[in-house]
Amino acid sequence: MEKFTTHTGVAAPLQRSAVDTDQIIPAVYLKRVTKTGFEDALFANWRQDPDFVLNQERYRNASVLVAGPDFGTGSSREHAVWALRDYGFRAVLSPKFADIFRGNAGKQGLVTGVVAEPDIERIWAAIAAQPGAQITVDLQARTATLGELQVGFEIDDYTRWRLLEGFDDIGLTLRNEARIAAYEAHRAGWRPRTLPVQPQPAD
Amino acid sequence: MSTPASVIPDHPRTLAEKVWDDHVVVKGEDGQPDLIYIDLHLVHEVTSPQAFDGLRAEGRGVRRLDLTIATEDHNTPTLDIDKPIADLTSRTQIETLRRNAEEFGVRLHSLGDKDQGIVHVVGPQLGLTMPGITVVCGDSHTSTHGAFGAMAFGIGTSEVEHVLATQTLPLKPFKTMAITVEGELRPGVTAKDVILAVIAKIGTNGGQGYVLEYRGSAIRSLSMEGRMTMCNMSIEAGARAGMVAPDEKTFAYLKGRPHAPSGRDWDEAVAYWRTLPSDEGAVYDAEVFIDAAELEPFVTWGTNPGQGVSLSGVVPAPEQFTDPNERAAAERALQYMDLQAGTPLKDVRVDAVFMGSCTNSRIEDLRAFASIVRGRRKADGVRVMVVPGSARVRLEAEAEGLDTVFTEFGAEWRFAGCSMCLGMNPDQLAPGERCASTSNRNFEGRQGKGGRTHLVSPLVAAATAVRGTLSSPSDLDDTADRVGAANQAKAV
Ligand code: SF4
Numbered sequence: 001m002e003k004f005t006t007h008t009g010v011a012a013p014l015q016r017s018a019v020d021t022d023q024i025i026p027a028v029y030l031k032r033v034t035k036t037g038f039e040d041a042l043f044a045n046w047r048q049d050p051d052f053v054l055n056q057e058r059y060r061n062a063s064v065l066v067a068g069p070d071f072g073t074g075s076s077r078e079h080a081v082w083a084l085r086d087y088g089f090r091a092v093l094s095p096k097f098a099d100i101f102r103g104n105a106g107k108q109g110l111v112t113g114v115v116a117e118p119d120i121e122r123i124w125a126a127i128a129a130q131p132g133a134q135i136t137v138d139l140q141a142r143t144a145t146l147g148e149l150q151v152g153f154e155i156d157d158y159t160r161w162r163l164l165e166g167f168d169d170i171g172l173t174l175r176n177e178a179r180i181a182a183y184e185a186h187r188a189g190w191r192p193r194t195l196p197v198q199p200q201p202a203d
Numbered sequence: 204m205s206t207p208a209s210v211i212p213d214h215p216r217t218l219a220e221k222v223w224d225d226h227v228v229v230k231g232e233d234g235q236p237d238l239i240y241i242d243l244h245l246v247h248e249v250t251s252p253q254a255f256d257g258l259r260a261e262g263r264g265v266r267r268l269d270l271t272i273a274t275e276d277h278n279t280p281t282l283d284i285d286k287p288i289a290d291l292t293s294r295t296q297i298e299t300l301r302r303n304a305e306e307f308g309v310r311l312h313s314l315g316d317k318d319q320g321i322v323h324v325v326g327p328q329l330g331l332t333m334p335g336i337t338v339v340c341g342d343s344h345t346s347t348h349g350a351f352g353a354m355a356f357g358i359g360t361s362e363v364e365h366v367l368a369t370q371t372l373p374l375k376p377f378k379t380m381a382i383t384v385e386g387e388l389r390p391g392v393t394a395k396d397v398i399l400a401v402i403a404k405i406g407t408n409g410g411q412g413y414v415l416e417y418r419g420s421a422i423r424s425l426s427m428e429g430r431m432t433m434c435n436m437s438i439e440a441g442a443r444a445g446m447v448a449p450d451e452k453t454f455a456y457l458k459g460r461p462h463a464p465s466g467r468d469w470d471e472a473v474a475y476w477r478t479l480p481s482d483e484g485a486v487y488d489a490e491v492f493i494d495a496a497e498l499e500p501f502v503t504w505g506t507n508p509g510q511g512v513s514l515s516g517v518v519p520a521p522e523q524f525t526d527p528n529e530r531a532a533a534e535r536a537l538q539y540m541d542l543q544a545g546t547p548l549k550d551v552r553v554d555a556v557f558m559g560s561c562t563n564s565r566i567e568d569l570r571a572f573a574s575i576v577r578g579r580r581k582a583d584g585v586r587v588m589v590v591p592g593s594a595r596v597r598l599e600a601e602a603e604g605l606d607t608v609f610t611e612f613g614a615e616w617r618f619a620g621c622s623m624c625l626g627m628n629p630d631q632l633a634p635g636e637r638c639a640s641t642s643n644r645n646f647e648g649r650q651g652k653g654g655r656t657h658l659v660s661p662l663v664a665a666a667t668a669v670r671g672t673l674s675s676p677s678d679l680d681d682t683a684d685r686v687g688a689a690n691q692a693k694a695v
Binding site: 031033034035036078104107168169170172173174176179180183184187188189190191192193194195197 | 228242243254257260261270272292295296331332360364365373464469471472475
């Protein structure tokens with residue numbers, strides 16, 4: 001997983017609350033068999049509306065989403081995070097996230113910063129005054145800065161540490177590689193092995 | 204013993220604690236999870252594609268190919284298995300698994316192979332599932348394997364990737380619940396009836412966060428197949444896993460299977476397995492007692508596995524439920540199921556009978572079903588499907604002539620797979636159709652959009668297929684001998 005310290009990119013305002021994972025990625029896209037390539041699926045229904053924020057030229061390359069409260073509610077599908085990531089988002093700011101979505105995001109390197117609701121509205125106002133402006137998300141300092149405006153955000157220490165270090169769950173576990181190998185060295189011989197394939201009785 | 208004992212605690216431990224303790228690679232501190240070693244990873248086509256894709260993206264491989272095995276089950280057709288799969292999504296998932304298995308070197312049993320079948324039937328049949336091991340699979344019914352005294356539970360796709368890459372999982376210990384079933388089961392009462400009664404008693408969330416350990420004389424009297432049926436449905440009570448302590452039946456079932464230990468390994472294994480049952484005085488976080496003698500054949504009337512009653516009873520009225528959520532759920536369920544409160548369940552007519560799924564598709568289940576339908580004709584207008592859990596079960600059944608029993612009865616004899624348990628393949632109910640099913644989930648639309656499911660045992664499924672209405676074998680004329688025989692064998 002890529003390390004995240006600071007990121008600067010276009011901020012897209014998503015002025016809606018309770019954006020559920022069905023909106024982030026509709027169920028029909030769940031049939032795919034890959035873990036990447038979901039950029040076209042992101043907000044697929046909303047994107048049919050030419051006025052939708054991501055259809056506006058200046059937000060097309062946005063990488064920081066500034067959303068209303070209760071972002072990511074509904075089904076636990078990890079695809080919601082994959083779609084945001086594949087589209088190019090590195091961070092989402094919202095006054096409140098659904099827990100499972102936050103957990104999934106942390107595993108995929110997507111920053112979920114909890115910003116007080118009045119501050120979210122200030123960011124929206126700043127974007128409205130300067131559409132297409134860049135925002136800087138500083139994970140070390142836990143701040144988001146857009147021009148003159150700087151607001152703080154919350155993210156739990158453990159997730160922040162993992163993102164700063166670029167550790168996904170597997171990466172973290174593999175830091176214990178030596179201990180896994182030591183455990184394996186002592187496993188009993190009777191424990192099951194799928195290989196080599198044993199000769200089977202004739203039928 | 205064989206496993207490096209971290210520190211053997213001196214307090215009495217439960218079966219689940221013993222297996223857990225033996226698999227701790229890194230003990231979690233300050234509320235962090237333990238890192239647990241996984242002995243056996245079962246893989247199928249639905250929950251693995253993104254896991255392999257994730258490995259590929261990070262340039263990782265499968266850490267232990269020798270602890271990993273894959274099979275095709277959820278999407279496989281049960282007819283014309285030599286033809287290309289018609290449904291595009293199903294075909295893509297299966298082809299993707301084949302490609303991934305090839306690329307990463309995972310052993311795969313494909314459609315047409317003798318060891319293809321439902322992942323939870325294949326593991327025990329090969330002798331890969333054994334006492335005291337940890338088993339995971341991207342499928343909630345992995346709890347089935349707990350029947351051997353293994354710690355077995357379902358995981359999500361990112362955990363599948365984690366196990367493929369590291370052969371471990373970070374986990375917090377589960378709580379333990381003892382479910383003690385004492386006494387003798389009445390004739391015609393099977394493991395399926397016991398577990399349906401357990402779920403009705405503790406509720407579909409009653410087991411949340413727990414490993415259920417089934418104990419008591421009634422559980423000891425069950426065959427391995429019966430124990431698998433019980434553990435299989437632990438998840439329907441919300442539990443992470445179900446377990447039964449290994450005993451002589453467990454060892455006898457395993458001995459001589461292709462992957463079971465042999466020679467000195469066997470002796471060492473059995474000696475270790477004998478240490479696994481819960482210690483005298485071990486403390487569980489919760490306990491439930493059930494009197495086996497009070498149990499009757501059970502059937503669900505609603506749309507979750509906890510909505511069940513004795514088959515001799517009536518459809519309950521929503522007003523009977525004091526909890527407002529349960530009452531509302533009952534109202535919705537009755538509407539979906541098109542049932543009137545107060546109707547005797549035995550008056551309920553079915554359109555289909557499904558004999559199969561990882562709950563009840565092993566050879567003993569098929570034998571139990573056959574013991575009732577042998578020499579009879581199915582009721583007019585009822586469609587009866589018998590789907591073996593694995594290709595090997597199919598061969599075994601054919602060797603015993605059960606296929607003839609089924610086809611003479613008027614049932615369809617199919618190839619192995621999940622089939623109408625979830626209808627990812629073409630085996631589905633039509634809207635409004637009612638089915639007596641030996642599977643494990645009666646959720647709305649589970650067996651096909653608008654389909655209505657009543658969960659039952661193989662014996663009840665068979666009697667229902669004969670009469671066309673929900674029935675137990677005792678409702679059939681002149682069957683005392685057959686029921687007796689089925690029960691004596693403690694078939695299911
Ligand atoms: S038979 Fe049904 S419950 Fe079992 S693995 Fe297949 S789909 Fe899941």
